[in-house]
Amino acid sequence: MYIGNHLTSANPTTLDLLSKLLMSSGFQVKIYSNQQYKLLRLLHMCWGVITNTNANYVLIDTYSTVNFYYALVISQLARLFSISYIPILHGGNLPERLKTNPKLCSFIFKHSLVTIAPSNYLQVEFQQKGFKTQFIPNAIELKNYPFKQRTVLAPNLLWVRAFDAIYNPTMAIEVLEILKTTYPNATLCMVGADKDGSLEKVIQFAEEKGLLNSIEFTGYLSKEEWIEKSKNYAIFMNTTTIDNTPVSVLEAMALGLPVVSTNVGGLPYLIQEDITGCLVAAGDAAAMAFKIGILLQQPKKAIEISQNARTMVEDFDVTKVKEQWIQLLT
Incomplete structure (x- = not known):
């Protein structure tokens, strides 16, 4: 059962x-x-x-x-x-x-x-x-996540999560605001459905900052839809305050997106600093913008991180997870 x-x-x-x-x-x-x-x-x-x-x-x-x-x-x-x-x-x-x-x-x-x-x-x-x-681990079907090597990084950021206070979506707006001082053409795409009323607050905050024209709020997208959209973005942000092993981060790694995440819950067990991703303290938008800036300035480093992350996430493929469950239950 x-x-x-x-x-x-x-x-x-x-x-x-x-x-x-x-x-x-x-x-x-x-x-x-x-x-x-x-x-x-x-x-x-x-x-x-x-x-x-x-x-x-x-x-x-x-x-x-x-x-x-x-x-x-x-x-x-x-x-x-x-x-x-x-x-x-x-x-x-x-x-x-x-x-x-x-x-x-x-x-x-x-x-x-x-x-x-x-x-x-x-x-x-x-x-x-x-x-x-x-x-x-939770299984993902890697065959559904085509790896794209981003050899030239543009300041185009992707955020995928439900709009919920525990995921701190407002931090993504703060990161974009800081990045725009160096990269005026920086953009952000936020994918996810509203869960607790946070979406309206985030849109209002973005409007107050004068950033609405640089942000796309897609609402809910199917897995296939956001995977297709990810091809237009260079760096994945994860701004959560509480987490375990978020599937969206695993998916971003599988797709070849370098991940910059808050250092909370299970994320430091998943991400090795400067090897499979980058970590910053929870709520530290300045640190996250700084780490993103380093990746933009050092594309070779970003390529190495994305390749390492893809190799690591292969252990989460459904075929390997299936064998572990079979061994446990037989």
């Missing part, structure tokens, strides 16, 4: 990708739940466990927010019926949950067959608490 939020989404989720991956490998997978309302979703998840007590494993998507309690309830129900369960960690704020709810976390992770961490960051954090944890 795979327990998680199986809700309608334009882009495939980890649950969608992993369940299809397992089924293509010969596993029978039942998924719970697609119920829209949270209480009904939890009840449906519980019903799934109760009516499938012959399952070999229960995979449980585990988050740090309110959905954490889905994992708590389902893990204890699996224990009741003696079914091996495997939490799959999501979200860079789970280490905070370990601190604030140690007893509840212990109920889940102490008794699991193993806990799967999609980043070395979460693996280390959970192992330090004494929980058996294995690193298996």
Whole structure:
């Protein structure tokens, strides 16, 4: 069984990708739940466990927010019926949950067959608490991400994320403003749907700075649409304040975009400074603009970083991830 939020989404989720991956490998997978309302979703998840007590494993998507309690309830129900369960960690704020709810976390992770961490960051954090944890990354299909070597860099910046305060989209505007003092033709494309009202605030902030003519707000784009759009941009910005191993950063690396990111959560475990990308302190727009400026002035350095990043991200390809799951479950 795979327990998680199986809700309608334009882009495939980890649950969608992993369940299809397992089924293509010969596993029978039942998924719970697609119920829209949270209480009904939890009840449906519980019903799934109760009516499938012959399952070999229960995979449980585990988050740090309110959905954490889905994992708590389902893990204890699996224990009741003696079914091996495997939490799959999501979200860079789970280490905070370990601190604030140690007893509840212990109920889940102490008794699991193993806990799967999609980043070395979460693996280390959970192992330090004494929980058996294995690193298996989230899979991407590299064949869908054509690598483009950018031999000449223009000051064209790409940002791909939902508009949410935790991703600090306003910082991207601040970086553009600083860059324009040296590169008046600098542009920014921000791809993503509004999640918490941040989009309107960002547009207003850009207008106050007189930068609207240099910024494209695309709204939501499908994976294929933003990959096509990425061909027109030279550098990828990630401005988040909390994160794990963002898929958008992996995708940018696969596409050949040098990444400049904030140094938070799992990102320093993913990005080696000046080798597979560049890191700056959270909220430090001046430092991010400076690092982008270095890449623009030193295209050979940018080429080397993008090539190293593409090589690194090949370990996240679906074929390699598939083998790790097969070894775990057989």
